[in-house]
Amino acid sequence: MIVTIDGKEVSCERGEYLLDIATRAGIRIASLCHHEGLQGQGCCRLCTVEVETGRGDTGRGEGAQSGSFSDKKPRREIVAACIYPVEAECVVYTDSERVRRNRGILLALLRASAPASEEIAELCREFGAPDGARYEVQSGDGKCILCGLCAKACQTLGTGAISSVGRGTAKKISTPYDEPATVCVGCGSCAAVCPTGAIEVAEDGDERTIWNKTLTLTRCSRCGAVTGTAFEHYRASVHAGTEPPDLCPDCRRKAMTDTMAKTFGV
Amino acid sequence: MNRSILVCCGTGCIANGSLAVADALRVALAGTDVAVEATGETEVKETGCNGFCENGPILRVMPDDISYYKVKPEDAADIAASIGAEPLERLLYRDDNDKPVLRQADNPFYAPQHKIVLRNIGQIDPQSIADYTDCGGYRALERALQMTPEAIISEVEASGLRGRGGAGYPTGSKWRAAMQYGEYPKYVICNGDEGDPGAFMDRSTLEGDPHCVLEGMAICALAIGAQEGFLYIRDEYELALKHVTKAIRDAEEAGILGDSIMGSGKKLRLAAVRGGGAFVCGESTALMASIEGRVGEPRAKYVRSAQRGLWDKPTVLNNVETFANIPVIIGGGGENFALLGTDSSKGTKVFALVGKVKRTGLVEVPMGVTLRRLIFDIGGGIVGDRPFKAVQTGGPSGGCIPEKLLDLPVDFDTLTDYGAMMGSGGMIVMDDRSCMVEVARYYTNFLAEESCGKCAPCREGLRQMLSILTGICEGRGLPGDLEALEEICALLIDSSLCALGKTAANPVLTTIEHFRDEYNAHILEKRCPGGVCRELTGSKKDGTGVTSSKAGKGDLRV
Ligand SMILES: Cc1cc2nc3c(=O)[nH]c(=O)nc-3n(C[C@H](O)[C@H](O)[C@H](O)COP(=O)(O)O)c2cc1C
Ligand code: SF4
Ligand code: FES
Ligand code: FES
Numbered sequence: 001m002i003v004t005i006d007g008k009e010v011s012c013e014r015g016e017y018l019l020d021i022a023t024r025a026g027i028r029i030a031s032l033c034h035h036e037g038l039q040g041q042g043c044c045r046l047c048t049v050e051v052e053t054g055r056g057d058t059g060r061g062e063g064a065q066s067g068s069f070s071d072k073k074p075r076r077e078i079v080a081a082c083i084y085p086v087e088a089e090c091v092v093y094t095d096s097e098r099v100r101r102n103r104g105i106l107l108a109l110l111r112a113s114a115p116a117s118e119e120i121a122e123l124c125r126e127f128g129a130p131d132g133a134r135y136e137v138q139s140g141d142g143k144c145i146l147c148g149l150c151a152k153a154c155q156t157l158g159t160g161a162i163s164s165v166g167r168g169t170a171k172k173i174s175t176p177y178d179e180p181a182t183v184c185v186g187c188g189s190c191a192a193v194c195p196t197g198a199i200e201v202a203e204d205g206d207e208r209t210i211w212n213k214t215l216t217l218t219r220c221s222r223c224g225a226v227t228g229t230a231f232e233h234y235r236a237s238v239h240a241g242t243e244p245p246d247l248c249p250d251c252r253r254k255a256m257t258d259t260m261a262k263t264f265g266v
Numbered sequence: 267m268n269r270s271i272l273v274c275c276g277t278g279c280i281a282n283g284s285l286a287v288a289d290a291l292r293v294a295l296a297g298t299d300v301a302v303e304a305t306g307e308t309e310v311k312e313t314g315c316n317g318f319c320e321n322g323p324i325l326r327v328m329p330d331d332i333s334y335y336k337v338k339p340e341d342a343a344d345i346a347a348s349i350g351a352e353p354l355e356r357l358l359y360r361d362d363n364d365k366p367v368l369r370q371a372d373n374p375f376y377a378p379q380h381k382i383v384l385r386n387i388g389q390i391d392p393q394s395i396a397d398y399t400d401c402g403g404y405r406a407l408e409r410a411l412q413m414t415p416e417a418i419i420s421e422v423e424a425s426g427l428r429g430r431g432g433a434g435y436p437t438g439s440k441w442r443a444a445m446q447y448g449e450y451p452k453y454v455i456c457n458g459d460e461g462d463p464g465a466f467m468d469r470s471t472l473e474g475d476p477h478c479v480l481e482g483m484a485i486c487a488l489a490i491g492a493q494e495g496f497l498y499i500r501d502e503y504e505l506a507l508k509h510v511t512k513a514i515r516d517a518e519e520a521g522i523l524g525d526s527i528m529g530s531g532k533k534l535r536l537a538a539v540r541g542g543g544a545f546v547c548g549e550s551t552a553l554m555a556s557i558e559g560r561v562g563e564p565r566a567k568y569v570r571s572a573q574r575g576l577w578d579k580p581t582v583l584n585n586v587e588t589f590a591n592i593p594v595i596i597g598g599g600g601e602n603f604a605l606l607g608t609d610s611s612k613g614t615k616v617f618a619l620v621g622k623v624k625r626t627g628l629v630e631v632p633m634g635v636t637l638r639r640l641i642f643d644i645g646g647g648i649v650g651d652r653p654f655k656a657v658q659t660g661g662p663s664g665g666c667i668p669e670k671l672l673d674l675p676v677d678f679d680t681l682t683d684y685g686a687m688m689g690s691g692g693m694i695v696m697d698d699r700s701c702m703v704e705v706a707r708y709y710t711n712f713l714a715e716e717s718c719g720k721c722a723p724c725r726e727g728l729r730q731m732l733s734i735l736t737g738i739c740e741g742r743g744l745p746g747d748l749e750a751l752e753e754i755c756a757l758l759i760d761s762s763l764c765a766l767g768k769t770a771a772n773p774v775l776t777t778i779e780h781f782r783d784e785y786n787a788h789i790l791e792k793r794c795p796g797g798v799c800r801e802l803t804g805s806k807k808d809g810t811g812v813t814s815s816k817a818g819k820g821d822l823r824v
Contacts, residue, residue: 042566043721045761078760083566098760102723105757109726134750136733145722164561164719167544169729171719 019081033147034082042083108132117143117196143198150190185232186215220248274324276315284323290342314387314474317628387474398477406597418489424600426612431585434678443572447580454495455583459548462661467616468586472506476513482589545716564764607633611677621695634675660689663769665776701796702781707735709773724767743789
């Protein structure tokens with residue numbers, strides 16, 4: 001199947017997500033809440049593009065509210081590329097006037113809510129977002145844009161220490177009752193997937209502090225690099241019966257090469 | 267002649283003491299043995315809501331068809347004594363010319379109404395399955411059992427029925443889509459979450475005639491091939507939950523539902539589910555997530571629920587009122603149903619008429635009646651005969667319609683064309699002492715709190731819209747504010763994930779369009795023409811508008 005993105009014909013499988021198709025073809029669609037391993041968020045809406053469908057297809061739409069059930073004419077709609085499965089040949093515009101306008105306002109809104117985020121500021125520059133002078137800037141050093149990736153990562157790893165709580169403008173990501181989460185193992189996966197660097201991880205000597213919880217770090221017995229937290233290894237040993245690692249991945253590889261070298265006498 | 271006294275025991279009348287009235291009547295009637303020979307037996311029956319709750323407790327003596335309003339337990343003896351004799355004039359409704367009205371059909375509130383959905387409510391005891399079958403109930407289901415799924419769906423398509431939950435999606439098409447997928451199990455869901463502040467048609471239907479909703483669902487299940495279904499009921503609706511639960515049990519015990527629908531060998535298990543308590547849980551995909559035990563947040567609808575809905579299986583989800591129409595369509599024929607209404611909107615619609623009208627309540631009218639007829643005939647005009655300013659239709663994400671559009675026929679497409687919505691049928695009438703900027707601020711606040719907060723345009727857009735609108739109401743408006751609002755509105759419409767965000771701009775856009783002067787008075791002259799905005803008038807006026815039990819914070823000051 002062929003989709004045409006910004007005039008470029010790209011072949012794809014039926015049902016593939018538009019963002020993946022574009023990325024493969026080297027076409028940039030900005031995204032924030034998309035992460036390869038944690039697909040399906042679709043909530044930052046930065047990746048919205050304009051799609052022209054309906055040349056003979058069913059005229060699906062996201063909003064049943066649109067009431068456009070009867071028009072079979074080709075139509076242009078705004079979709080979130082990261083979760084939009086391509087089911088029929090279509091023409092995609094990633095930088096049309098309408099896309100640019102929406103993206104600009106959205107970025108300006110995000111900047112007002114996450115004023116301390118360098119990533120958002122950079123995106124605003126890249127896409128020429130309006131200044132949003134009329135917007136009320138959230139106080140504090142907010143960087144979180146509530147994309148939900150952290151909670152999803154934590155849940156996917158089976159820990160589930162953080163989740164989104166509340167709704168509407170009061171929504172936030174937090175541990176239960178804002179207390180240090182008993183189940184948090186301090187692995188830092190949440191911080192690793194965060195697109196705006198909003199989750200603070202502080203390391204001081206043999207301790208890591210994250211989500212108001214301080215955990216003891218374990219280190220590689222050879223090079224001293226951090227291999228995780230003691231609690232993380234303890235939980236893994238309870239659940240999966242794994243041994244705590246003695247070496248970091250790098251040293252483990254080196255150790256293996258050394259052994260091989262010795263064995264084969266190179 | 268045997269009589270029944272129908273005592274309204276809907277939520278509204280119960281709150282006004284109707285249960286005590288029913289008890290007092292039973293006592294009083296038991297004391298008039300002597301009269302029985304002359305007048306026959308009189309039974310007291312507790313019914314669902316008559317829609318005119320502000321005049322409750324309401325009671326109706328049948329078959330004489332005499333309706334009494336604002337009845338108190340102390341009136342019971344007089345009422346008992348009046349049976350078969352002179353009506354009690356002091357309890358009759360007085361029309362606009364102060365003439366007492368005997369029959370419900372002559373009451374100006376009821377006269378222009380046309381009841382299909384509410385056909386049985388107020389006439390039957392909702393807790394009695396026999397009452398329902400006595401007035402023709404479950405006969406449409408019997409008929410549907412003799413029909414093929416194709417024939418059932420064709421009938422629904424011929425009726426032109428469109429979903430009453432807000433979007434107006436053609437019901438027949440929805441069912442056909444679900445029928446076509448060969449994946450099982452399939453599900454049928456009734457949306458009784460009714461989150462719009464002020465709306466209570468679904469509550470009244472579930473409370474007052476639960477079997478007609480079950481019958482509609484059963485017909486749908488036959489058509490699409492579902493064997494399991496859920497009624498998702500707003501968590502505060504205790505009475506509705508109770509009546510629905512009893513109705514399901516009774517229908518199963520009677521062999522009408524359950525393991526073999528009327529002996530056909532076809533199965534349907536229904537269950538009532540308590541709602542998640544958030545407005546957004548009424549959105550179809552959030553509702554399904556909630557039934558599955560997940561957080562009630564919407565998902566993108568690139569794949570329709572008819573294909574992948576509840577537990578990723580083909581699912582039909584319809585509103586309470588939509589299902590309530592189904593037995594009438596299957597029983598009386600789709601084409602007959604389509605005789606009523608406009609080209610694109612068939613049948614009737616139930617509205618909750620509230621605000622500054624003389625008569626408020628639940629009214630069912632054919633699609634296509636004008637707003638003027640609703641507000642000035644049924645509603646009796648504006649309280650104190652003040653000037654009409656606007657009517658807000660369609661719930662929190664509906665729009666405000668000004669005087670000059672009062673002759674618009676009310677149907678799905680006309681309302682949508684003017685930026686308002688049918689929504690669930692909320693209709694709030696406002697007089698000259700309301701402030702349209704405040705109205706926009708109120709709904710924006712409601713939506714900002716009730717949005718799920720998942721997607722950025724809706725959450726951040728509403729946050730900034732609320733901040734700008736609050737600024738305007740408090741005298742901090744700036745030139746350019748309206749353009750800033752419109753820009754955000756355009757983003758919400760285009761980019762939000764679900765229909766809450768996509769329609770959240772309506773209150774703001776319609777008030778800017780029709781009441782721009784009022785905005786400008788606030789922004790440029792720091793003046794509130796309605797005299798509502800405290801910071802601009804130096805006084806706070808208490809409104810008598812509609813309170814949202816869900817938003818909690820602040821009533822609408824209309
Ligand atoms: C935020 C939001 C809230 C909704 N709340 C309700 C509701 O309380 N009841 C309802 O029937 N539909 C509600 N809907 C509409 C449903 O998503 C859905 O379209 C409808 O129930 C489908 O039934 P119908 O086709 O019979 O109208 C809501 C939609 C949105 C976006
Ligand atoms: S539009 Fe609003 S309510 Fe709908 S998914 Fe987005 S944040 Fe949630
Ligand atoms: S990347 Fe966030 S919605 Fe697509
Ligand atoms: S409850 Fe009696 S009229 Fe509504």
